[in-house]
Amino acid sequence: MANIFSIGQSALTVAQAGVNTAAHNIANAATPGYNRQTVVQVAGQAGAQAAATVGMGAQVAEVKRNYSSFLGTQLLSTQSQQSQLEVQYGQIQQIDNMMADSSVGVAPALQDFFNTLQNVSTAPADATLRQSVLFSAESVTTRFKDMSNQLDEIGQGVNSQIESSVQDLNSAAQHLVGLNQAIVNAKGMPGSQSNDLLDQRDQVLRDLSKVVKISVNEQDDQVNVFIGNGQPLVTGSTAHQFKTQPSKTDSGRLEVVQDFGNQAGAPLSSQQPVGGALGGLLAFRDQTLAPAQNALGLVAIGLASGINAQQVKGYDQTGVAGKPLFDLPPVGVAASSSNQGVASLGAELGDISKLTASDFTFRLAGDQYQLLRSPDQQIVASSANADEVLAASAEQGFTLELSGELKAGDSFLIRPTAHAARGIGVALQDGRDLALASAETAAAGDSGNLRQMIGQQNAKTLNGGTSSIQSAYGQMVGRIGSQTRELQLTSQSASQINAQTETALQNASGVNLDEEATDLMRYQQAYQAAGKVMQMAQQLFSTVLDMGR
Incomplete structure (x- = not known):
């Protein structure tokens, strides 16, 4: 009798565990990250009775967690990739939208500046037309500054998001x-x-x-x-x-x-x-934002340097040799705060046709002086002789001058173009100072130098003599547009792959309410049947007691 009662009790225990587990699954069907649990039951250890071996019911071996470690690991990877591309795409859209906006873009202002120069060629002595050139120059420098400021604001936003990610x-x-x-x-x-x-x-x-x-x-x-x-x-x-x-x-x-x-x-x-949102922010800053700032500065340098170079070749209305029309900020050089030496590094623009939209690092690594290009830290020049490395900078469009002693590990960041767009300004205030004439004793209508200024619009003075000011700006806008489109497509693809992986994991490990409802009914029936066994055992036990009276 005891065996029957014990077997019924074990069946009741197993069925109760099944009901509890199914109910737990149903309750957590919408819980993020929850994995379906199932009862693993085994037969109880059999016992010998006379000549037969009689079973001893069942017992719960474990409540198994249905989890696919393979799909789980794969999901970690696809989620990281999706998050990185999604963040990169969201960030680059800001720049793409800004550059596509004709109301804030530089291209219209550049065109207006050269149109104004073209207009003054019809009457070089006209004071109003001359002054309009300066107004137009102010407008184009303002556009450069506004766009540079917006890029700086995006950079500040990236900093905030990096802090949040950390x-x-x-x-x-x-x-x-x-x-x-x-x-x-x-x-x-x-x-x-x-x-x-x-x-x-x-x-x-x-x-x-x-x-x-x-x-x-x-x-x-x-x-x-x-x-x-x-x-x-x-x-x-x-x-x-x-x-x-x-x-x-x-x-x-x-x-x-x-x-x-x-x-x-x-x-x-x-x-x-790095991957994930943090990796997306770092990649955007290094691969898109910094190059965009540098490329914008390169265009500003191309305009200012080209016009200034032509200005000083001509003569103003008083017969005086021309002065620069535009002001440009100095090349940005920053010493590392961890420098141990007392050296200082100066930098000046050189052949602007050799400038690139890159930053550079000058450092002493061991006994080797090195010039590296960012962001990949590609070595441009390396030598135990500092002068050789300093001289190599001329091939990058700028010149360096080192003063004082550099200690091993000391470094300087050089940003030839990064600050140009926000630092550009107009140096002249009086239209009479425009050096439009080509000769000191030329008549009032001489505009020989003006024609050379107008020619700067299409002169291929940038990117190794392959790009004009306007085409360099167009290339920058096109590059941002191309990157934006590529990130849009890769982001969408990564999102689809991640969704497929998540669905596969959910199918393997998630809760199916229909299945749980079926299990609930099955365990309910088992529970009821186990109760019948125990009821029968109780009746048999009572019968035996009655027989002994």
Whole structure:
């Protein structure tokens, strides 16, 4: 009798576990990251009775978590890729929309400036026409400044988003450490289940993969998480924090570094597999924003240098040799805040046809002086002789002059074109100072030098003598447009791939309410049948008692 009662009780226990598990699944069908759980039951150990072996009912071996680690790992990768491309696309759209807006674009102002020069050629002595050239010059410099300021504002927005991403990074690391410990504690307790904690941890990992690309390995029920080139974020019960800090050579540019207390690690770079939203921000800043700022500055330098060079070849209305029409800011040079030496570095523009939309670094690495091009840090020149490297800068469109002693590890950031667009200005105030004449003793109607100025619009003075001012600007706009279109397509593709992976994981691990309803009915019937067994056992037991009276 005891066996029958025990078997019925085991059946009742298993059925109750099944009902509870199905109900738990149904309750969490909409819970983010929840994975379906199923009861794994096994037959109870059989016992011998006389000449036969009689079963001992059933028991719950485990409540299994239905999770595909392969699809889960794949989802981390696809989510990181989608997030990076989505952020890059969203950022570059701002620049693309700005440049496509004719009301703020530089191209119309450039065209208007050269149209004004063309107009004054009809009456070079006309004071009103001469003054209109200066007004038009003011307008074009204002357009350059406005666009440069907008790019700077986008850069500030990128800084804010980088700070937010780092906060999310650190918060996720702390959360993972807590879940690691909770899972270890739960598995150490008899009969406990850590399935829900595992789901929560996997969901945090998924959310984290939207911030950065992560690699995960599990050890002793705890996950270790790494980012970038293998920088640890979580190792067991330790969260490794990251922070933002201004670049040592550009205070307006935030870097992301690992926080070691008194010191910081090397900054994360767009050249590393950072991935996620943070990787998208770094890639946008290095591959799109900085080149756009530099390319805009290159056009501004092309205009100002070309017109100024022609101005000084002519003569104004008083027969005096012309003075520059435009003011240009000096080449940007910034010493690293960690420099140990007392050296200073000066820079001036050289052959503008050799200028590129790039920044450069001059440094002393060991005993080698080096000039590197950003953002990939390609070595342009390297030598133990500083003068050889300094001289090599002329091939990049600028000249360098080093004063004082440089210590190993010291560096300087050189930005030949980055500040030109926002720093350009008009030097002349009086239209009579325009050097339109080609000879000092020319008649009032002489406009020989003016014709040369007008010719600057189409003169191929940039990009190695292959681009004019206007075409260089058009190339910049076209390049941004092409990048925007490419990012739109790749972002859409990454989104589709991620959605497919998420669907596959959901199909493998998610809750199907129809299936749960079926399981609920099946376990309900089993529960009722188990109750009948126990009822029968009770009746048989009562019969035996009655027989003994």
